[in-house]
Amino acid sequence: MKNTISIGIALMLGVLPPLTFAQEKDATEAEFEKFRTEMEDSNPAELFEMKGEDIWNEKRGPKNVSLAESCDLGKGVGVVKGAYAAMPRYFADAGAVMDAERRIVWCMVEKQGFNFDDIAKKPFQGRNDTSAPDITNLVTYVAMHSKGMPFAVPLDDPKVKDAYLTGKEITKYRAGPYDFSCNTCHGVDGKRIRMQNLPNISTAAGAIKGVQGWPGYRMTGGIMLTHQWRINDCFRQQRFPEPRYASEVITDILTYMTGNANGQIYNGPGIKR
Template sequence: MGRWLACLGLAAALVSGAARAADATEQALDEYRDMFGDENPAELWELRGQALWTEKRGPRQADLTACDLGLGPGVVAGAYAQLPRWFDDTGRVEDLEMRLVTCITRLQGYSEAEVLARRFGDGDKKSDLEALSVYIAKASSGQPVNIPLRHSAEQRAYALGEAAFFYRAGPHDFACATCHGDNGKRIRLQAMNKLSDAEGARRSYTQIPAYRTSQGEVRTIGWRLYDCFRQQRLPELRFGSEVAVGLSLYLARNAEGGVMAAPSIKR
């Protein structure tokens, strides 16, 4: 009996030791983030995004200040916290990046292919979408995520996103939920949150767009989903497709009530 108790005690000590190690890792990461303080390199993107918003560009020599992000033409403050959403003028649910593509093509006259060719920045090849996304997301910092799902198309997109989140496919039989179905898990140093729960979804969703130190680039939710599909060895997630928008709406809705804190800084 005594030996049994000793064994149990040892097991408990091992478990709490592992938990302590994970906590220590998390704490070290928090310290690392704190070292940057307010000086997040994403600010460089924010500055560029702000300039791109007001600069007259493209075949039509127009700026983007007439762009309606859902709260009326030109309203940037708080818009990101209420996206993705239904738009009457395009007759579909759009996330921030697809809405920007709509505005850039309609107002400035660039072609969609031109904009999407540089959707992900890489060094000197800079992405306008990423810069604009940081500028607009920053203007929602401190605002609660608010996705009421009033329109039936939004509800359908949410259902599609939810189905995609749990859909196992590809050579590894992976779903988003395989890695993001439980709290307290990590891949290397990155904490994996349970994105089907409010708590986990809030922790993750409110931090994006983020500056990725390892890439020296800002990454948006569009890139995050694209790369998750790549990591799962699934076919390429088409930018702005129904599945992509559905998944970001699913994550946003689950994160409802969470306070936007983007752009953040990550590994």
């Protein structure tokens, strides 16, 4: 309270020292952290997870099979435990490195017979949508079953390592009207856009900040969003055209980021501002 008043006075006088800004920022952060802690006792992500579990187990699609009886996320058919934290990884049946969302989409198409374009038409929950797409619920369900586990992207697999190194190159690529690359914002420590802290995804400490909390329940709007969505929106802000849904460009970036976070504990689907 005292801080708020002094900030108010400083604002009126227009003589604000940088310290006061830091204090106000810390107060805002603390307030949000408190709220997040309270929320995590009854994490809204659980509602999406429960829906995802039902969808995972239900016989669906033209082939009328469930993902539980057909989809291998790298730990064996139907096994979800630990799968999210160990992706992206290489899948021999698809001949590609895939992140969790891309792999689940692959299973929906190849095993259940869904049409890719139908899934890709609107893959993310919009601000005014009352429910999340099936794929978001599924990713949330799968992710919940890696809660408390360390990230373990298999970088010793040469194909995964290739994706990692390609992802690293993609993060450097500057283009577009503003000359931005991923690294313009996420390549060095301690930077902000406005009040927003920017994780440096090239470091272990920054990478974990970048991957933690996805998929995340966004309090503004009350919607559930995946890490694929986050990368999509980064490219929007980079003033690039839109990355194709569940494409390699996203997987490679996620391989790079998540690989840099290896060994650190994943806290499960989170809450985002």
